Amino acid sequence: MSGETDFMPTCPLPLQQYPQVLLAHGGGGRLMHQLIDAFAATFASAELNRRHDGATLRIGRERLAFTTDAFVVQPLFFPGGDIGRLAVCGTVNDLAMCGARPLYLSVSFILEEGLPMETLGRVVQSLQATAREASVQIVTGDTKVVDRGKGDGIFISMAGLGLIEHSQPIGPEAVRPGDVVLLSGDIGRHGIAIMAVREGLSFETTIESDCAPLTTPVLKLLKAGVELHCLRDLTRGGLAAALIEIAQASGLTIELDETAIPIRPEVQSACELLGLDPLYVANEGRFVAIVPEAEAARALAVLQTEPVSAGACLVGRVIQNGPVGFVTLRTSLGTTRVLDLFSGEQLPRIC
Amino acid sequence: MSGETDFMPTCPLPLQQYPQVLLAHGGGGRLMHQLIDAFAATFASAELNRRHDGATLRIGRERLAFTTDAFVVQPLFFPGGDIGRLAVCGTVNDLAMCGARPLYLSVSFILEEGLPMETLGRVVQSLQATAREASVQIVTGDTKVVDRGKGDGIFISMAGLGLIEHSQPIGPEAVRPGDVVLLSGDIGRHGIAIMAVREGLSFETTIESDCAPLTTPVLKLLKAGVELHCLRDLTRGGLAAALIEIAQASGLTIELDETAIPIRPEVQSACELLGLDPLYVANEGRFVAIVPEAEAARALAVLQTEPVSAGACLVGRVIQNGPVGFVTLRTSLGTTRVLDLFSGEQLPRIC
Amino acid sequence: MCLAVPGKIVAILDNEPLTRRGKVDFGGIQKEINLTFVPEAREGDYVMVHVGIAISVVDEAEAHRVFEYLRQIDELDELNSPDAS
Amino acid sequence: MCLAVPGKIVAILDNEPLTRRGKVDFGGIQKEINLTFVPEAREGDYVMVHVGIAISVVDEAEAHRVFEYLRQIDELDELNSPDAS
Amino acid sequence: MKFIDEYRDREAALRYARQIAKITTRPWTIMEVCGGQTHAIVRFGIDELLPPDITLVHGPGCPVCVTPVELIDQAIAIASMPGVIFCSFGDMLRVPGTQGDLFSVKARGGDVRIVYSPLDAVRLAAQHPDREVVFFAVGFETTAPANALAVLQAHQMGLKNFSILVAHVLVPPAMEAILQSPGNRVQGFLAAGHVCTVMGYQEYEPIARKYRVPIVVTGFEPLDLLQGLYMCIRQLEEGRCEVENQYTRSVRRQGNRAAQQHIQEVFEVVPRKWRGIGELPRSGLGLRAPYQAYDAMRKFGVVARTVEVHSECIAGEVLQGARKPTDCPAFGTRCTPEQPLGAPMVSSEGACAAYYRYRRFTQKHAETP
Amino acid sequence: MKFIDEYRDREAALRYARQIAKITTRPWTIMEVCGGQTHAIVRFGIDELLPPDITLVHGPGCPVCVTPVELIDQAIAIASMPGVIFCSFGDMLRVPGTQGDLFSVKARGGDVRIVYSPLDAVRLAAQHPDREVVFFAVGFETTAPANALAVLQAHQMGLKNFSILVAHVLVPPAMEAILQSPGNRVQGFLAAGHVCTVMGYQEYEPIARKYRVPIVVTGFEPLDLLQGLYMCIRQLEEGRCEVENQYTRSVRRQGNRAAQQHIQEVFEVVPRKWRGIGELPRSGLGLRAPYQAYDAMRKFGVVARTVEVHSECIAGEVLQGARKPTDCPAFGTRCTPEQPLGAPMVSSEGACAAYYRYRRFTQKHAETP
């Protein structure tokens, strides 16, 4: 363990502020970003510091994308998907957002003792079906079982490997003033579908999660030769968090047009009912592409040919003279407000 | 979710036998192997079927090794290591066992709400210190927080990427009759160190986990041009499980010599006290190398130059005419017995 | 404080005092809502719902007031402005 | 059944009936062991321990019997074998 | 959504804004009482549509903001007890007491749950007869019928393991306190539409007369707010001080009689301490004698200890509209949503949090406090 | 380890083996009574060192193997009760009852814990006064003092929440049952060294006389076993039938008096059913009247229901040495350690499991049953 003492004195975790890990530290909001900052500082990793969906690595003569995510969703099965499908989509999408062709996945299960084997079987089937749908292979894995009461049915951690077959530097650092923000479809469905089936909040709806692999539209954009500056799938924290991360990492301002953002009426209704802002609600099959304005029309045309991004549209633009690292929203009334990260997860606003 | 129905009718999980997941399904024994068989069948993956420590992949013009493991050890800190060090060692070692130079790691944390931030800080420091020790970089990561009572402090899933810089096909399929089995040092220390600090079984000992990165000795073997047929680190299930896996995957027989296997006296004592067989006790810094007999002396000389494998020795050989897929042990009395997988984890035999 | 959302009663499920309940549709989302405090509410009525409990029946006749008022003040304004076309 | 392991008492920790306890060393591993059933055992003695409880004191004088017996039967055998050297 | 979407019409909003500008001849300071209105104003940027002469100040109508530290501490004490399931609306979990918040209690192993409705807490009590279920009954008059109903349901079901920690406050006394304060700048009010849905607006008529201040009962959508502002400014410009009702689709003059009867059955008017303001007589609700078995404070014997509020925090003045969040020396530095010093930085409706989230970096924020 | 390592000396073992071969003139069938001896024989391959004329058969001395299904079902019923902490030695958790095993109870949420000692269970009871702690008191005479001590400690501490589910069995009645069975092949016994450490070996003298069978009290290390076999074969060859003591370093003729007194204080001899053998009179231990408050079966009112053992399983004959595991039609196919039909496939000391693990694929297994 040589080298440990080098690191001990400068532990950058926010110890004083929160002596214990809170749910909010995983909620996609400001606390989570503080924790990630601390990790990045400790791991002294330039790649982690890029704050992209995955790392872009040169290995030997190839450029690869490498990413990981843990999936702890409850319930395990929800309208439009399940934890297995979610894991594959989340991982494949992060690779696609690096501009890579997703190739291989690893899967690591942490199972809670007592999990019905039939449940595990269904998740594994779904995982494989989604991997086939996304044209990736699961090539390595691991399984651990923890005592009952020390897990929550199934946790999946997945890592993904993809090959970058072009030379575009896709990432926040490539974003330029004048670029436009394309959104691949309507937002908020995944988060609302999950909330609808959560104990304590349950309501009836036909909303299904948008959970889907995004490989095809991204590879088509690349194949069409569209100049892509940044790609980002919308997950925890929603459209707002994704764009705030890009604005912060690029040091520019992003202006969004509220009226251009597609939201299904039922999603909007659920948000009104729960006092949520749909811009912050989770998605699992949506992404933003930031491209030069001149490429917008061609990019949208490509996206609209794919079912998963048929609803693609232009929702905002990157400007130079705004507040550095911020996202502003032009509201439906034509006024402007700043979109900021929440502290933790967005809580239903009831009172 | 196209393609799902193709898979549904043939769910190969052992549903009838065990309707629920048991701890034994993660214990490194036969039940775990049954589960892995089922996964491999579902994922229809040739790489998973190789049953090696990781997948060996050709991506573009390079050959890479890719592996994953979940780490759920309790307690989080134990004599000689902690969950962070364990994660890096486990992952790096699996890459090394593929004959790869470990380069990059991903880390996925599943934290339990209420975890002391200071504990997380110490684990992260140790993780980074071990990564430096093993000359690998942590380049991408993810953090999820689960409700209190739905996790166990810290779970870590790690994936690793390594570059294969030679053309040797290292794996069970390369093992040949006449090969010899080299063991890198004394066995059983990790498992006993953990048991010593487990609630309910606690005893006092100076035994420390052997937890260590094995990259250097493996890369030195490769650099020296030693012909390596198979490498395998000894983890869950110990030396016995590792060799049984190789015997089964290669369809050959491995003969072990009990008297040649180094075991520290305190480890042997702890095993007598608990009624355990040290051949099945977990290690985290030991490996076996299967090499042609003609290479044995040179390989041992290389291994013995490295502190982590200074105790390397020849412990067995591969034979053709034995029972297919089995490991036999020549006991200290000169008799022979078959080493078979346990069903689950080895339980202390008390009565 | 006091987020309240309008929804349409699609079914009355229970008519007992304290537990008078209905299924209420909020633009495609349905939820069971307590109707104790709107004894006059019938299927098809819109109610304002706060923390799972209806606190009023929306007066559909009054619902256009905000637009009528606007029309009136606009008209007033036009009358007052000499440059009205 | 009945795994029992020999260990050496390195300290007596408690002398009350039912809870007579000692620290016992098993080849470098130490564990607290109940000594209620070996009231005669002293520090330095070896005891046979089963499920955390000593069930006998090892008789060191008798411990060599198995080798003596072997020597005796070997000698007997040599006497009986005409080809003994 | 019917009865929502139409009130967000841009063209109508701009027409209202134009009319407001036309009738405004002088600076006026108007307070929207309710945090829900504050939220809508910030979310839709309503203030940007107003002429520079109009200053909006955010009122005390956020229950998260006005619940005193002592009560948060009591909530934390009860939630930490073994066997207790402590239920609350979401935002209350992040309000700092003297030692952490309810989220930290959960992280330390307490069973703290977010519920959508107090009736969900009653259901939990019925499901877990071996546990004590406590609901944190915060809120203004709007929420009082729901909490009364929860107590009555529990009573009817004979539940012995249900209780509420009452922190109910009433709007009119707070408005009077603001009007009486020496630094008062407020010249007109938008009264809280949902409070008035329950209570009606007769109570406001003496206030309007006594303090010569126009009060317009107002809804929560952009057009509601703009119409309410128009009506209020028009009164100010015309020198009137009446109670008018903009929110006629939901509010009747007498309010909701059924709801009021249930409130009166369960609760009585009591003095209550407001965070940042201090104790106001007859400004809250407490359980009546027949229902004191449902009083969590009695049941668990937790004592209210007076607590010094963090000295830097000027929440009291902010909540009364006397100063704006940016006047606070801690704003945005030592006080942030991640580490709030005062409650207004916690709630998504709190003035300081709203300010921090939406306004911190826009140029044009001089006109809103 | 002193008193272990020296008894594993290869050269001495081979010398013993040579002497055994020399004195053996005819086929002999010898049973090692204790599962611990079975384990050592298989682990060290002792049987390979013996001449083909010597057949070792594995005895009933594995508590995991002989505990009847009814008792496993009772254990499962108690362990499934809310509030119970059910403690057991590890191997018992995998023994199948009629509906799953104790591991499945744990997987379904029962609090089932592996302990090292019954005294650990007493400690748990003291630590969790609000829970019921039950210890599964299986074992032969060796374990009886420990279980007696656990009851006496709990009694002394005044613990009301501790009890034991008693499944204690006694060796001599089982040996007699084997000798009386019509198909008996056993001609000599290695008696269980640790049982005799506690009980001495006076009880075996009438058996040796009555059935004209040599009995050698034997230890557990290779040299112990080889010496014990030598002594037994020598008696057989010489036509003697005495009780001899190979394990003199631990066993005295009277056994451990202190331990015996404590057993007698707490337990009395009762009839007991053996898995695969049936009920044997005076073959087990039960709690005496003054300690029946610690009887889990009484405390939890679980009734023993007679259960049909799986028809294919020939465990009874295997346990009595009448047939070998490979004679069982289910062995290795429908009955494996992962899915055992009978108890001998469960315990790592069980004859079927030992056979499955170590012998299944070696050629040379004809001579051991």
Ligand code: SF4
């Ligand atoms: S910014 Fe913080 S400290 Fe300042 S008044 Fe608001 S809540 Fe209080």
Ligand code: SF4
């Ligand atoms: S192999 Fe299985 S079924 Fe056959 S006797 Fe042994 S335990 Fe019974």
Ligand SMILES: [Mg+2]
């Ligand atoms: Mg992403």
Ligand SMILES: [Mg+2]
């Ligand atoms: Mg990722």
Ligand SMILES: [Mg+2]
């Ligand atoms: Mg992701």
Ligand SMILES: [Mg+2]
């Ligand atoms: Mg693994």
Ligand SMILES: [Mg+2]
């Ligand atoms: Mg659980």
Ligand SMILES: [Mg+2]
């Ligand atoms: Mg490995």
Ligand SMILES: [Mg+2]
């Ligand atoms: Mg691996």
Ligand SMILES: [Mg+2]
């Ligand atoms: Mg591994």
Ligand SMILES: [Mg+2]
């Ligand atoms: Mg992630």
Ligand SMILES: [Mg+2]
């Ligand atoms: Mg825990």
